[in-house]
Every structure is written in structure tokens, then in C-alpha cells.
Amino acid sequence: xxxxxxxxxxxxxxxxxxxxxxxxxxxxxxxxxxxxxxxxxxxxxxxxxxxxxxxxxxxxxxxxxxxxxxxxxxxxxxxxxxxxxxxxxxxxxxxxxxxxxxxxxxxxxxxxxxxxxxxxxxxxxxxxxxxxxxxxxxxxxxxxxxxxxxxxxxxxxxxxxxxxxxxxxxxxxxxxxxxxxxxxxxxxxxxxxxxxxxxxxxxxxxxxxxxxxxxxxxxxxxxxxxxxxxxxxxxxxxxxxxxxxxxxxxxxxxxxxxxxxxxxxxxxxxxxxxxxxxxxxxxxxxxxxxxxxxxxxxxxxxxxxxxxxxxxxxxxxxxxxxxxxxxxxxxxxxxxxxxxxxxxxxxxxxxxxxxxxxxxxxxxxxxxxxxxxxxxxxxxxxxxxxxxxxxxxxxxxxxxxxxxxxxxxxxxxxxxxxxxxxxxxxxxxxxxxxxxxxxxxxxxxxxxx
Amino acid sequence: xxxxxxxxxxxxxxxxxxxxxxxxxxxxxxxxxxxxxxxxxxxxxxxxxxxxxxx
Ligand SMILES: Cc1cc2nc3c(=O)[nH]c(=O)nc-3n(C[C@H](O)[C@H](O)[C@H](O)COP(=O)(O)OP(=O)(O)OC[C@H]3O[C@@H](n4cnc5c(N)ncnc54)[C@H](O)[C@@H]3O)c2cc1C
Ligand code: SF4
Ligand code: SF4
Numbered sequence: 001x002x003x004x005x006x007x008x009x010x011x012x013x014x015x016x017x018x019x020x021x022x023x024x025x026x027x028x029x030x031x032x033x034x035x036x037x038x039x040x041x042x043x044x045x046x047x048x049x050x051x052x053x054x055x056x057x058x059x060x061x062x063x064x065x066x067x068x069x070x071x072x073x074x075x076x077x078x079x080x081x082x083x084x085x086x087x088x089x090x091x092x093x094x095x096x097x098x099x100x101x102x103x104x105x106x107x108x109x110x111x112x113x114x115x116x117x118x119x120x121x122x123x124x125x126x127x128x129x130x131x132x133x134x135x136x137x138x139x140x141x142x143x144x145x146x147x148x149x150x151x152x153x154x155x156x157x158x159x160x161x162x163x164x165x166x167x168x169x170x171x172x173x174x175x176x177x178x179x180x181x182x183x184x185x186x187x188x189x190x191x192x193x194x195x196x197x198x199x200x201x202x203x204x205x206x207x208x209x210x211x212x213x214x215x216x217x218x219x220x221x222x223x224x225x226x227x228x229x230x231x232x233x234x235x236x237x238x239x240x241x242x243x244x245x246x247x248x249x250x251x252x253x254x255x256x257x258x259x260x261x262x263x264x265x266x267x268x269x270x271x272x273x274x275x276x277x278x279x280x281x282x283x284x285x286x287x288x289x290x291x292x293x294x295x296x297x298x299x300x301x302x303x304x305x306x307x308x309x310x311x312x313x314x315x316x317x318x319x320x321x322x323x324x325x326x327x328x329x330x331x332x333x334x335x336x337x338x339x340x341x342x343x344x345x346x347x348x349x350x351x352x353x354x355x356x357x358x359x360x361x362x363x364x365x366x367x368x369x370x371x372x373x374x375x376x377x378x379x380x381x382x383x384x385x386x387x388x389x390x391x392x393x394x395x396x397x398x399x400x401x402x403x404x405x406x407x408x409x410x411x412x413x414x415x416x417x418x419x420x421x422x423x424x425x426x427x428x429x430x431x432x433x434x435x436x437x438x439x440x441x442x443x444x445x446x447x448x449x
Numbered sequence: 450x451x452x453x454x455x456x457x458x459x460x461x462x463x464x465x466x467x468x469x470x471x472x473x474x475x476x477x478x479x480x481x482x483x484x485x486x487x488x489x490x491x492x493x494x495x496x497x498x499x500x501x502x503x504x
Contacts, residue, residue, distance in 0.1 A: 414462025
């Protein structure tokens with residue numbers, strides 16, 4: 001990534017949309033919109049001081065919504081470019097409220113609330129569409145209850161939980177526990193505020209609130225207005241403090257997830273959604289189980305699948321090693337349903353297709369190996385570029401020229417073409433680059449002859 | 450004929466294409482819709498089959 005940012009021949013335009021494409025192979029004109037970041041790219045040093053001070057908290061999409069960021073943010077800590085961006089949907093200042101805290105903080109004078117989009121016209125000989133994929137949304141499978149059961153997560157969410165730079169610092173804290181911890185934090189803030197109100201009365205009358213309240217209830221203070229106020233404040237405080245205490249007691253029992261289940265082919269090889277195999281998900285489930293076991297040696301994992309597709313150099317060995325050294329059990333079976341037991345434990349109901357019996361098993365967390373779905377903006381992009389998609393929504397190519405789209409001069413590689421892992425994406429990317437070099441040199445030679 | 454190239458998408462595929470073409474001496478414009486490049490790979494903790502760090 002760093003090399004792209006530094007390469008003298010590569011102009012990097014992030015936070016940019018492709019709006020129009022015209023012309024033909026060898027001579028395209030493409031119009032792109034460089035969206036306003038409200039931060040000057042040539043001034044921002046990426047120091048992050050602004051984000052520390054920004055008061056507006058927003059759900060963090062890079063962490064799949066498992067953590068938060070501020071309205072001024074970097075996509076992720078090591079991102080290239082490291083330029084910060086103001087999110088216009090959430091920034092107070094850009095929504096007409098008083099703020100500008102980031103501008104006051106920034107020593108580089110990089111923040112510019114008046115920045116506007118810039119429309120740029122590019123003249124290019126060839127185009128490579130490497131727009132990737134989207135994670136299949138499992139909430140449309142009702143029997144897996146992805147939205148309803150907190151501890152059922154997608155594999156990409158699980159990657160963020162495993163990551164040392166992720167929202168939990170690499171600990172497998174369960175989403176149900178994280179939600180309760182967030183509630184505790186919010187209640188603690190409220191309790192602090194209501195305690196301050198009580199402090200004033202306690203000082204004034206030199207008496208602790210609980211003792212006062214008991215006497216008040218016994219009618220010792222009659223109809224004294226001030227004490228009536230105190231009593232009502234105390235009631236309000238207890239309405240916060242009691243549930244807070246209960247939650248705190250519950251949180252004492254929280255532990256990281258150690259019994260993991262992985263469900264394969266969620267949205268893949270399923271005629272209701274995508275009939276194809278997404279090719280990389282068997283491998284990433286094994287990988288995630290191995291890493292979880294590295295973090296916490298007591299962790300056990302069960303991978304439920306029709307079969308494990310470990311197709312690649314060294315992949316089968318990786319699978320076997322995972323079973324032997326990382327406490328992974330492979331179960332040949334189809335998961336019919338996930339339900340929730342007490343303590344937010346998901347329960348998997350499945351058919352063991354070897355024993356031909358329906359069974360169930362309880363886990364701490366369930367990870368869904370979701371399908372590789374076509375990118376969200378792919379339709380718009382194909383309209384802009386005048387290229388076609390195939391029956392599943394990936395870019396259409398032809399088997400004898402697999403990297404050529406339906407329009408000469410426009411090529412594709414990686415998951416925009418279809419599901420594939422990183423080594424394959426890299427190989428295709430080099431292939432697409434070679435195709436570009438080939439057609440451009442053909443033009444060159446024709447011109448010379 | 451124009452020797453400049455547009456790469457749309459800054460995931461691992463777009464990054465590799467751009468680096469290859471840049472090394473060959475072509476001028477590459479890389480367009481990414483998100484604030485930083487890296488794509489899905491940047492969100493991964495480690496990658497199979499080597500378990501190397503993704504970033
Ligand atoms: C949970 C999980 C774990 C995985 N683990 C591994 C692993 O360990 N090893 C492995 O080999 N593979 C793994 N994979 C697969 C891996 O993610 C893909 O092979 C790889 O990311 C594909 O790269 P790509 O560049 O084609 O697409 P992407 O990573 O999706 O990148 C596409 C880029 O294009 C941008 N873009 C999209 N549309 C536009 C547009 N219209 N204009 C401008 N930019 C656009 C996107 O924002 C994105 O940055 C995993 C996948 C998942 C879901
Ligand atoms: S905008 Fe200013 S404060 Fe924020 S990261 Fe950039 S240089 Fe630092
Ligand atoms: S790679 Fe495995 S989990 Fe993914 S679709 Fe294929 S068989 Fe199913």
C-alpha cells in the first residue's frame with residue numbers, strides 16, 4: 001500500500017467517484033469527482049489530534065460497526081493516504097451547529113469547511129476495473145437470526161475482533177457483552193450527573209442521602225419543599241444506580257468466547273441466493289479458528305460444512321494442521337437453524353449428514369462464512385463504462401480472454417471478476433496489467449509502421 | 450493513443466495492477482471511492498495460507 005502512495009508514476013485519488021466515461025480503446029476520457037474531505041490533502045499530516053477532540057461519535061464502518069470513530073476520521077490507522085476526512089453526514093459544523101473544534105485543534109491549518117468537490121477529467125488509453133466485492137448480508141436468512149442474536153457474527157466482523165488494532169484489541173469479547181459494557185458506560189455517566197445533584201443536598205444538610213430518604217419516607221420532614229426535591233432526585237438516582245449495579249454484577253462473569261462455531265456456505269452454494277462456491281471462505285474459517293486458538297489455547301472450534309474446499313497450494317495441509325494443532329473439529333452437516341440459549345449463547349441445530357441425525361450444540365459465538373457478493377456500485381459503474389455484468393452480477397468476461405470485459409480497452413481482475421482469494425487476485429492483477437501493456441504497445445507499433 | 454491508465458478500485462487487485470504498470474513506466478491514475486486504499490484485505494487480521502499480517 002505504501003508503495004502505491006510513493007510511486008512516482010502512480011497518482012492516487014482516494015475518496016473519488018467515477019462519473020462519466022467516453023471514447024474507445026486507446027483514447028478514453030473519464031470524468032471523476034474528488035469528493036470534498038474538508039481537509040486539505042497537502043497540509044494534513046495525519047497526526048489525529050483533530051479526531052481526539054471531535055465530540056461527535058459515529059459507528060465505525062472499517063470495524064464493521066463494532067467500534068466507533070469521530071466525525072473527523074481516518075479510514076484506518078495505517079491508511080494511505082493518511083489524510084483525515086470529515087464525514088458531512090455527522091459533522092456538527094457542516095450541519096449548521098456550532099463546533100469547529102477540529103479546526104481549532106489542527107496545528108497544520110488543514111481544515112477547510114468551505115472545500116468543494118473537484119471534478120477532474122482524465123485522458124487514458126486503457127482502464128482496469130478492480131472494484132472487488134461485497135460481503136453477503138446474512139440477515140436475509142431468517143433461520144440464522146444474524147440480526148437477532150448478538151453473538152452470531154460475520155467472518156469479516158470476526159476478523160476485526162481478532163485484530164490487535166480492532167475494537168477489542170484482539171480479545172474475543174462477545175458482542176452481547178460489549179453491548180452491556182456500553183450500557184454500563186452510559187449509565188455510569190448518568191449516575192455521575194445525578195450523584196452531583198445529591199452531593200449538593202448532602203452538603204447543605206450534612207446528611208447522607210439514603211439515611212435522609214428513610215427519614216423522609218417515615219414522614220420526619222413533613223412537607224418541606226426543598227427536602228421533597230432531594231427525595232425526588234434520590235429516587236431518580238436510584239432508578240439509574242440499581243440497574244447499573246445489576247449490570248456490573250453481570251459483567252463480572254464476562255469471559256472471552258472460547259467455544260466457537262463456523263458455518264460454511266452462508267449465501268453460497270444455496271439456490272435461494274448464490275449457486276456458486278465463494279472459494280475462499282472454507283480457508284478463512286480455518287484461518288480464523290487457528291488464530292483464535294493462538295490467542296487463547298483453550299479455544300475449540302467446530303466448522304460445519306457440506307465439505308471443506310481447501311483448493312490451493314498447501315491448503316489441504318493447512319486444514320489438517322488446523323485440526324491437529326488448533327483444536328478444530330470438522331463436522332459434515334448442514335445447519336438448519338440457530339437459536340439462543342440463556343446467557344446469549346447461540347445454539348446450532350444441524351443435520352449430521354454422516355450419522356443422518358439431527359443434533360444441537362451450544363457455543364459462545366457463531367461465525368458465518370458469508371458469500372462473496374457483487375460490489376454494491378457495480379451496476380452504476382458498468383453503465384458509466386458501457387460494460388456488462390454476468391448472471392450473478394460480476395463483470396462479464398469471456399473464457400478465452402478472461403481479463404477482458406465486454407468493451408475493448410477495459411479489463412478486470414480480482415473479485416470484481418468473481419470470488420477468489422488474495423494470491424489469485426494478485427496473479428490476475430498482473431495479468432490485467434500485462435494485457436494493458438500489450439494493447440498499448442500494439443497501438444504504438446501500428447502508429448510506427 | 451494515450452499511455453496513461455486508469456485503475457478503478459484500490460484493493461489488493463488494483464494495487465498490484467497499478468504497481469506493475471507503474472514499474473513498466475506507464476502513468477497510472479488510481480481511483481478509490483473510500484478515504485484510503487487497501488480494500489477488504491486491510492480489514493483482515495492475518496491472511497491464509499501463510500498467516501502473515503494483512504497490512
Ligand atoms: C472474512 C474474510 C477473510 C478473508 N481472508 C482471506 C485470507 O486470509 N487470505 C486470502 O487470500 N483471501 C482472504 N479473503 C479474500 C480477500 O478478501 C479477497 O481475495 C481480496 O480482498 C480481493 O481483493 P480485490 O482487490 O479484488 O477486492 P476488494 O478488496 O474488495 O477491493 C476493491 C476496492 O475497490 C473499491 N471500489 C469498489 N467500487 C469502486 C468504485 N466504483 N470506484 C472506486 N473504487 C471502488 C473498494 O472500495 C475497495 O477498496 C477473505 C475474505 C473475507 C470476507
Ligand atoms: S486535519 Fe490537522 S489535526 Fe487532523 S490529522 Fe490532519 S494535520 Fe492532524
Ligand atoms: S469456499 Fe467453502 S464455505 Fe465458501 S462457498 Fe465454497 S464450500 Fe462454501
